[in-house]
Amino acid sequence: MSDPTLLVLASLADGDKHGYAMMEDIESFAQVRLGPGTLYGAITRLEQRGWIKPVAGNHDRRQPYRITSAGREHLTDQLGQLNRVVKAGLSRLKEA
Amino acid sequence: MHPLTKFASKLYPRWWRERYGDEFAALLEDARPGISGTLDVLKGALTMQFTSTSSVKMLLLCSLCGLIVALSTTLFLTPKYSSSAVINIHPPQVAGSTQIDIVDRINELSNKVLSRTELMTLMRNLGLYREERQRMPLEDVLEQMKSDIRISASPAIVGGRSVPAFELSFTYRDPAVASKVVNTLVGQFLYVNLETAQAQTQSSGTTLEVLDPASKPERPVFPNRTAIAFAGLGGGVLVGGMFILMLQFRRRLQPAGGALAELPEDAPAGAGVVRPGAWSWKPLIFGAAVGTLAGLVAAYCLTSVYASNAVLSMEPREGMTRLSELSAQAFSRQELSDLIRSQNLYAGERAKMTTEEVLTQMRQNIRITAVPAKAGDSGIPAFALRFTYADRFTAQKVATSLVSKLLNANLKLASARPEQAATLKILDPASLPQTPIFPNRPATTLAGLAAGTALGALVAFIRRMRRA
Numbered sequence: 328m329s330d331p332t333l334l335v336l337a338s339l340a341d342g343d344k345h346g347y348a349m350m351e352d353i354e355s356f357a358q359v360r361l362g363p364g365t366l367y368g369a370i371t372r373l374e375q376r377g378w379i380k381p382v383a384g385n386h387d388r389r390q391p392y393r394i395t396s397a398g399r400e401h402l403t404d405q406l407g408q409l410n411r412v413v414k415a416g417l418s419r420l421k422e423a
Numbered sequence: 424m425h426p427l428t429k430f431a432s433k434l435y436p437r438w439w440r441e442r443y444g445d446e447f448a449a450l451l452e453d454a455r456p457g458i459s460g461t462l463d464v465l466k467g468a469l470t471m472q473f474t475s476t477s478s479v480k481m482l483l484l485c486s487l488c489g490l491i492v493a494l495s496t497t498l499f500l501t502p503k504y505s506s507s508a509v510i511n512i513h514p515p516q517v518a519g520s521t522q523i524d525i526v527d528r529i530n531e532l533s534n535k536v537l538s539r540t541e542l543m544t545l546m547r548n549l550g551l552y553r554e555e556r557q558r559m560p561l562e563d564v565l566e567q568m569k570s571d572i573r574i575s576a577s578p579a580i581v582g583g584r585s586v587p588a589f590e591l592s593f594t595y596r597d598p599a600v601a602s603k604v605v606n607t608l609v610g611q612f613l614y615v616n617l618e619t620a621q622a623q624t625q626s627s628g629t630t631l632e633v634l635d636p637a638s639k640p641e642r643p644v645f646p647n648r649t650a651i652a653f654a655g656l657g658g659g660v661l662v663g664g665m666f667i668l669m670l671q672f673r674r675r676l677q678p679a680g681g682a683l684a685e686l687p688e689d690a691p692a693g694a695g696v697v698r699p700g701a702w703s704w705k706p707l708i709f710g711a712a713v714g715t716l717a718g719l720v721a722a723y724c725l726t727s728v729y730a731s732n733a734v735l736s737m738e739p740r741e742g743m744t745r746l747s748e749l750s751a752q753a754f755s756r757q758e759l760s761d762l763i764r765s766q767n768l769y770a771g772e773r774a775k776m777t778t779e780e781v782l783t784q785m786r787q788n789i790r791i792t793a794v795p796a797k798a799g800d801s802g803i804p805a806f807a808l809r810f811t812y813a814d815r816f817t818a819q820k821v822a823t824s825l826v827s828k829l830l831n832a833n834l835k836l837a838s839a840r841p842e843q844a845a846t847l848k849i850l851d852p853a854s855l856p857q858t859p860i861f862p863n864r865p866a867t868t869l870a871g872l873a874a875g876t877a878l879g880a881l882v883a884f885i886r887r888m889r890r891a
Contacts, residue, residue, distance in 0.1 A: 346450035362460050363450055364431075364467020367443060371471070388449040 331361055331369035336378065336394060336402040343382050345389040346370070373398065424451050428461045434468035436475050474670065482663040489659020493651045502643035506601040507592035508609050509579055509635035514587070525587045526576055528629055532619070533574050536611045542568055545607060549600060562816070562855050571595060572608070579634050588634060598640045605637035669708075706882035714875015715868060722867040727859035729815035731822035734794060734851035735829070736805045743793070743804050745836070745845065750791055753832035754825070759785055762824055766817060788812060789825060805850060815856045822853035 338344060338352045346366060354360050361369075370392065373379040378398030382391040394402070428451055433440070435447075454460065473481075512525055535541070542565055546552060555564045571594045579588035591608055595601040616631045737743055759782055763769060769781050776784075790809040808825060812818040830847055837844035 346446060347453040350450075350454060362463025362467075363447070363454055363456055364463040364465070364470075367447055367450070368467045368470060371439065371443065388445050389453075390446040390449075 331365050332373055333402070333405055334359065334361065335366070335369045335373060336398055337406075339379060339392060339394040340399070340402060343391040343393045345387075345391045347389065349392075424448070424455075425461065428456055428464055431461055431464040431468055434465065435471050439471055439475070473666075478667045481667055482660060485663025485666065486656050486659035489655040489657070489662065490652060491655075493655020493658070494648070496655075497646045497648050497651050500646045501596050503594050503596055503645040504598035504601050504640035504642075505592050505594040505644040506598065506605045506637050506640050507590055507635075508605050508633060508637045509588055509590050510609065510612060511579060511581065511586050511588045511632040511634045513630040513632065529574065529576055529589050532612055532615055535615045535619075536608060537569065537572060539565060541611065545604065549603060549607070551595070551600065551604070560816075562819075563857075566855055566857060581634065594644060602637045602639045609633055609637060706886065707876060707879040710875040710877075710879020710882065711872055712875070714871040714873070714878065716871070717875070718868040718871020721871065722862050722864040725862045725867075726813050728811050728813060728861040729818045729856035729858075730809050730811045730860045731815070731818040731853045731856050732851070733808045733822050733826045733849065733853040734805055735808065735826065736803045736848045736850050738803055738846045738848075740804045741843075741845070743806070745843065746791065746806065749829060749832050749836065752836070753828040754786065754789060756782060758828055762821065762828075766821055766824070768812070768817065768821065808853075810853075811860065815859075819853050819855045826853060 334353045334357055335349060337356070338349045344352060346363075350361055350363075350366055370379070374381070374392075376397075377395055378401055379392045379394055382393050385391060432444075432447060432451060435444075440447075451464070456464065512528065514525065543561075546556075546564070546568065552564050552568065555567060559567075573592045573594075574589055576587075576589045578585040580586075591605060591612070593601050593604045593608065595604065613631050613633075616629060620629065737746070760778070763773075763781065763785065769784065772781050772784060788811045790811075792807050792809070794805055794807045808822065808829070810818055810822040810825060812821060826849060830849075833845065833847040
């Protein structure tokens with residue numbers, strides 16, 4: 328799985344994070360190191376679609392982001408689809 | 424932060440830098456990206472620029488780029504200057520003078536002045552086409568020189584009345600040399616005309632008078648910067664327009680596979696499948712691209728075929744009825760077999776085909792057609808002989824041999840049947856073909872594009888029907 332927007336949503340699913348923290352977190356759970364341009368491209372699109380939002384009241388230059396309920400719903404759907412594919416693939420591998 | 428990374432981050436659009444600039448800079452300080460990271464920032468900046476620029480801005484930007492590229496190209500092109508002179512040609516003025524065709528007389532003089540020997544002497548004396556002579560065969564350089572010399576018959580106005588005249592021009596990279604060549608050619612025209620007039624009777628000789636001597640060109644005729652700038656501008660608008668259309672299609676469509684990055688702005692949460700009945704433009708674009716590529720590959724991989732043409736006149740007109748008999752004799756089995764052997768023609772075909780089949784192919788490559796040639800205009804019947812072959816030099820050589828064979832056959836027929844004798848004259852010797860007649864590269868590429876687009880449209884239509 329290498330869709331940066333899905334990786335960002337998955338990273339924010341367990342709490343607010345700023346850019347660098349997301350980068351580190353994604354690398355730890357998906358073994359994918361997102362480049363700064365790719366990460367912020369995904370953040371820009373996700374914010375425009377209302378699936379994440381910046382955490383208000385932050386005075387640091389490192390801006391944390393939070394997943395919205397629409398974002399969470401979308402992530403659930405996408406992961407559900409992926410899960411079905413994973414399950415089907417694994418069971419077929421066992422049968423073969 | 425590395426200066427290159429900092430520079431790349433400044434390439435993001437202004438609105439984006441105002442919104443994300445600070446936090447992005449903080450991320451870059453923390454992550455300290457290397458070369459690949461810097462390239463990633465650059466890619467991100469360019470993507471953001473292209474996807475967030477307005478259509479008008481994009482169109483203006485592409486037009487500007489096209490204009491800059493076109494104008495920069497002109498800097499690398501060698502300018503060419505054209506010098507010209509106008510010569511008045513007086514028909515014979517004495518009583519009882521014969522009517523002469525001015526165009527015929529100009530052609531007659533041009534054939535002498537622009538003969539191979541004369542042009543080679545001129546080339547040597549004035550040191551013309553030095554670079555070309557080093558990298559091209561002499562025949563090609565001579566052909567280029569011929570194409571740089573233009574002679575056009577056009578009446579000139581002298582003292583308020585129109586007089587028969589012709590314009591002689593020469594295009595070259597050095598304006599002084601261009602002017603010198605035209606001066607020399609004008610001198611040769613005058614000399615050859617005098618020589619011809621002395622050889623002919625007084626009643627058929629013409630007089631040449633230089634109305635406008637060779638000009639020294641001040642401005643180059645090539646490259647035409649205005650035309651190139653407009654072409655660049657047009658190209659830029661076209662590319663920009665295509666890019667905008669592509670982006671709009673991309674925004675309008677829902678991609679297959681649920682790639683979130685490519686979902687439309689107003690996509691509902693959870694959307695990720697293709698709408699039933701939605702058009703997919705991907706097959707169309709893919710088909711067009713593959714078709715164009717296939718067309719280009721075909722255009723450049725197919726064996727080129729060149730055609731060498733010669734024009735001959737035959738007098739009297741009744742002689743034309745004997746042309747088939749003449750060509751049957753000139754291009755008999757024996758004659759063609761000799762030619763194939765002596766010129767080592769159809770080497771590949773001879774290895775896998777019978778002699779008869781090779782001869783049939785050769786006959787198919789020889790074509791004789793009646794033409795309204797220069798002499799044909801003045802009532803003399805003319806015909807063109809064409810020979811097509813994969814090598815242009817061989818094509819010319821064989822066409823020349825075929826013309827000789829026709830002349831010989833005509834002589835033989837004339838001595839056998841003097842009452843039916845006809846005069847066969849070479850009006851244009853066998854030409855050295857410059858460009859292949861097959862494949863037609865632009866047409867093949869366009870055919871590929873059309874076929875690919877049609878196939879893509881069909882696939883898109885089938886997909887839409889299946890989804891619906």
